[in-house]
Amino acid sequence: xxxxxxxxxxxxxxxxxxxxxxxxxxxxxxxxxxxxxxxxxxxxxxxxxxxxxxxxxxxxxxxxxxxxxxxxxxxxxxxxxxxxxxxxxxxxxxxxxxxxxxxxxxxxxxxxxxxxxxxxxxxxxxxxxxxxxxxxxxxxxxxxxxxxxxxxxxxxxxxxxxxxxxxxxxxxxxxxxxxxxxxxxxxxxxxxxxxxxxxxxxxxxxxxxxxxxxxxxxxxxxxxxxxxxxxxxxxxxxxxxxxxxxxxxxxxxxxxxxxxxxxxxxxxxxxxxxxxxxxxxxxxxxxxxxxxxxxxxxxxxxxxxxxxxxxxxxxxxxxxxxxxxxxxxxxxxxxxxxxxxxxxxxxxxxxxxxxxxxxxxxxxxxxxxxxxxxxxxxxxxxxxxxxxxxxxxxxxxxxxxxxxxxxxxxxxxxxxxxxxxxxxxxxxxxxxxxxxxxxxxxxxxxxxxxxxxxxxxxxxxxxxxxxxxxxxxxxxxxxxxxxxxxxxxxxxxxxxxxxxxxxxxxxxxxxxxxxxxxxxxxxxxxxxxxxxxxxxxxxxxxxxxxxxxxxxxxxx
Numbered sequence: 001x002x003x004x005x006x007x008x009x010x011x012x013x014x015x016x017x018x019x020x021x022x023x024x025x026x027x028x029x030x031x032x033x034x035x036x037x038x039x040x041x042x043x044x045x046x047x048x049x050x051x052x053x054x055x056x057x058x059x060x061x062x063x064x065x066x067x068x069x070x071x072x073x074x075x076x077x078x079x080x081x082x083x084x085x086x087x088x089x090x091x092x093x094x095x096x097x098x099x100x101x102x103x104x105x106x107x108x109x110x111x112x113x114x115x116x117x118x119x120x121x122x123x124x125x126x127x128x129x130x131x132x133x134x135x136x137x138x139x140x141x142x143x144x145x146x147x148x149x150x151x152x153x154x155x156x157x158x159x160x161x162x163x164x165x166x167x168x169x170x171x172x173x174x175x176x177x178x179x180x181x182x183x184x185x186x187x188x189x190x191x192x193x194x195x196x197x198x199x200x201x202x203x204x205x206x207x208x209x210x211x212x213x214x215x216x217x218x219x220x221x222x223x224x225x226x227x228x229x230x231x232x233x234x235x236x237x238x239x240x241x242x243x244x245x246x247x248x249x250x251x252x253x254x255x256x257x258x259x260x261x262x263x264x265x266x267x268x269x270x271x272x273x274x275x276x277x278x279x280x281x282x283x284x285x286x287x288x289x290x291x292x293x294x295x296x297x298x299x300x301x302x303x304x305x306x307x308x309x310x311x312x313x314x315x316x317x318x319x320x321x322x323x324x325x326x327x328x329x330x331x332x333x334x335x336x337x338x339x340x341x342x343x344x345x346x347x348x349x350x351x352x353x354x355x356x357x358x359x360x361x362x363x364x365x366x367x368x369x370x371x372x373x374x375x376x377x378x379x380x381x382x383x384x385x386x387x388x389x390x391x392x393x394x395x396x397x398x399x400x401x402x403x404x405x406x407x408x409x410x411x412x413x414x415x416x417x418x419x420x421x422x423x424x425x426x427x428x429x430x431x432x433x434x435x436x437x438x439x440x441x442x443x444x445x446x447x448x449x450x451x452x453x454x455x456x457x458x459x460x461x462x463x464x465x466x467x468x469x470x471x472x473x474x475x476x477x478x479x480x481x482x483x484x485x486x487x488x489x490x491x492x493x494x495x496x497x498x499x500x501x502x503x504x505x506x507x508x509x510x511x512x513x514x515x516x517x518x519x520x521x522x523x524x525x526x527x528x529x530x531x532x533x534x535x536x537x538x539x540x541x542x543x544x545x546x547x548x549x550x551x552x553x554x555x556x
Contacts, residue, residue, distance in 0.1 A: 068516060068544050080541035083549060085531045095231075095527050097168060098534060105172045112137055112176055116183070125194050131187025138180040139256065139263040142270040145173050150277040151338075151403055152286070162405035164336075164354075164553075171229065178226045181219050188212070214259040221252035239380050242351060249274070282338075282400050286326035289398045292371075294389035298463040302425070303382075303389045305339070305355075305373040305397065309362070327399055330362040330369060333409050333432035334552060337401030339373065343392070344384045352400055353381050356552075358428035358468075360435040374428045374467050408522055408550045412437055415520030415548075417508045419454045421501060421533050423525025427457055427468055429552045433522065438479035452508035454482040456500050458525065460489050482508065497529055498536040505540070516546060524552040 068076070082100030089096065096102065116133050120126075147153050148170035151163050159166075192206050206212060227233065228244045253274075257267040292307040309327075327337065338352035355373045362369035377386040388395070412418040418437055420430040437453050455476075459465060465473075465485070477483060484504060486495040501521070509517055519540070523533035530551045537549040 068546075072546075073544050076541045076544055076546065079548075080538045083534060083538040083541060085534045085538075101168060105169070108169065108173065109176060112141070112180070116180075124190065127187045127190035127194065131184050131191060134180040134183040134187065135260070136262070138177055138184060139266040141173060141177055141180075142253075142256075142266045143273060145170060145177060146270040146273040148173060150273055151400075152277050152281040156405065160405060160407050162403055164403070165405060165407075174222075174226060174229065178222055181222055185215070185219055188215075211259060214255050218252050218255035218259055221248045221255060224248055225252065236379075238353075239347065239351060287398060287400050288327050289396055290371075291394055292397045293394050294385075294392060296386065296389050297374075298466045299461055301386060302374060302376045302464075302467060303385050304467075305375060306359075307371045309369045309371040327402060331357055331402040332404065332406060333361045333436040334429050335361075335402035335404035337373075337399045337403070339375075340398040340400070341381075341385060341388070341395055342398070343395045344381070344388050348381060348384070351381060352398075354403075356428040357402065358431055360432050360439075363439075374425050376425045408552065409433055409436060411548055411550055412520045412522065414518060415451065416517035417452045417454075417505065417519045419456070419501065419504055419508070419519070419521045421456045421497065421521065421523040421525070421529070423458045423529050424460060424464060425467065426524035426552070429524040430455060430457070430522070431468055431472070434476055434481060438476055438481060452482070453480060454484070454504050454508055456484045456486075456497070456504060458486055458489065458495060458497070458529070462488050464488075494528075497532045501533060501536045519545060519547040521547065521549045522552060523549065527553075 082103070083098055085098045086096045088094055097105075115137055116130070120129060120133070147155060148166050149163070153163060155166060156162050192201065192203070196206060197203070207216070225245065225248045228237075228241050228248070234241045253267045253271050256263045290307050290309075292305050295304040295306070296302070297304055309330075331337075334356065336354050336356045338354050340348065340350075340352045342349045355375055357371065358374045359370050359372035375382055375385060377383045412433060420433060422430045434453065434455060437451070473481075473483065482504070484500060486492070486500065489495070505519065509519070521533065521537050523530050525533075530553065534549050534551060537547050540547045
């Protein structure tokens with residue numbers, strides 16, 4: 001078992017595994033284990049696990065297949081189907097979301113298609129009807145597009161999902177709007193060719209008409225918005241994406257407003273949503289500047305941004321949550337902030353980048369907390385921050401937030417078995433959740449007295465363990481956390497995450513008394529890890545386990 005206790009570790013096991021966390025503050029010798037942790041070390045371990053997984057199908061743990069009635073089994077099987085995430089589309093390698101999300105997107109698309117084609121007579125001479133329908137749908141969807149993009153929005157109150165959970169709907173709705181714009185423009189060209197050209201209107205006169213010029217300009221703005229929003233573009237030119245998104249959408253709204261009177265109320269509504277979100281909430285209510293310490297971590301490629309944080313009463317934050325209370329009232333586990341560091345360069349004054357808060361959330365009654373961000377350098381802003389931190393011990397930073405949903409932490413708190421699976425800096429998501437789960441108040445301890453909590457942390461280098469620190473991990477282990485840290489991927493390649501999850505759940509469920517436990521799994525890592533974890537949980541649900549999974553992505 002992965003969670004073998006120290007008394008059960010033999011010398012032969014130590015040759016293949018080194019149980020316990022590597023001590024990054026000592027020499028390169030491998031330390032002994034703690035009572036409830038298991039760190040897989042040695043290059044022989046992972047190939048053996050992978051081969052074993054290839055020889056047999058991934059079934060639920062033998063101790064975790066519950067006896068449930070038909071209704072429960074059917075409900076969980078349907079949950080499994082919605083939980084499953086298909087492979088990426090071939091050739092274009094487009095990552096697909098979970099089936100439940102895909103279904104919601106298909107329904108959104110179907111609703112627009114229905115309104116676009118309902119009761120239409122398919123005649124070329126009536127192309128202007130299709131053009132008018134798609135134009136009306138475009139502007140009618142604009143406010144929803146901006147609501148889904150707003151960081152402070154009413155949908156969180158209605159659904160419990162924060163903006164980052166709904167961002168995929170924002171992106172897909174944006175793509176639908178681009179298609180509607182294409183059909184609107186094509187319909188207008190067909191109308192000119194079949195109706196206006198025979199009436200004597202030349203193409204140049206048609207294209208240079210004021211309404212058409214404004215429409216073409218708006219079309220260009222929104223198509224460029226789509227192109228600069230592609231995942232590949234965001235990955236390579238994130239700063240350009242941020243800047244162009246603001247400029248192009250502002251220009252697009254203005255052009256639509258003057259393009260046709262029918263679109264003015266929708267463009268004005270979308271602009272109002274943007275202004276309230278950006279100016280009222282993000283720059284006023286939820287923005288705060290603080291002097292923060294900057295520490296370059298052991299790997300030389302990660303920065304720890306930290307500050308002592310005075311907080312106001314927690315109850316006041318909840319009382320003012322409808323007004324968008326900011327960091328002054330603390331934060332919850334797994335929430336994030338947008339960080340701006342003006343001292344880096346002039347271009348960074350107006351840039352804000354999202355990072356998960358990697359420190360424990362303040363507890364009720366505490367007037368102070370410690371605030372941490374773990375920022376790993378890639379390029380652009382993060383690379384500039386690493387270079388700056390190498391020469392400066394502190395800087396004034398501006399924080400916009402916190403943002404996020406309580407659904408993940410609530411799911412884990414309602415579970416009898418909680419497992420967090422993270423890769424690299426995803427530990428910033430896991431640590432606050434683990435701390436919250438393992439430091440229960442009396443009421444929580446009474447409702448879930450025997451909750452099992454586990455962590456699987458895949459790191460690329462041993463030095464990355466210092467991002468959290470051995471002392472903090474030891475503290476959580478003393479509270480009952482079961483830890484599995486495979487051999488760093490730089491030494492042994494990527495581990496079989498599905499097999500690690502299976503064995504971890506087998507160990508935790510096997511030690512419990514509940515024959516049908518509620519299991520909650522949270523994963524935060526690269527897309528491949530997220531998909532593997534999600535589909536492993538889907539397999540468990542298909543076989544009757546009461547399991548839920550939440551994915552906290554690195555970005556959006």
